[in-house]
Amino acid sequence: MSYLPSLPKGTLLEVFKAYPALARPLHAFAETLMRGPSPFSEGEREFIAAFVSSLNGCDYCRASHAEVASRFGVDKALVEACVNDIENSGLPERLKPVLRYCQ
Incomplete structure (x- = not known):
């Protein structure tokens, strides 16, 4: 929270x-x-929100956005993978600049 x-x-x-x-x-x-x-899917937007919430240290927001993203087909584990290493996370190339900007 x-x-x-x-x-x-x-x-x-x-x-x-x-x-x-x-x-x-x-x-x-x-x-x-x-x-x-939006040029981003609902799942991608929820994923970005989960990523930013991880950076902000808000576990509640990270978990809730990651859960919604997963319902749109995004793997929840991808958030943690990106926090640790965007480049080697398996994230689609088109989203990497967005996450780099968020950092």
């Missing part, structure tokens, strides 16, 4: 629950980002 340094005992989910009117537009944005038109 994403913990907020300015809110030592709070999580992002708790903030969303406390302020649902403010969270709705963010959720709508995320839905459009992950499911709307």
Whole structure:
């Protein structure tokens, strides 16, 4: 779960629950980002989100995005492989520059 340094005992989910009117537009944005038109498939977008969550150290987000990516046909183990070594991970070549940029 994403913990907020300015809110030592709070999580992002708790903030969303406390302020649902403010969270709705963010959720709508995320839905459009992950499911709307894109040169990347839904699985690739979920995979990228899982990769970035790994870099951020958010195990909850990494696991949830990796699980959704797997439902779109992406191997969950690929996230960990890319965190350790993008070049030799087995990742399709077209996604390597994207992950390098995310680093």
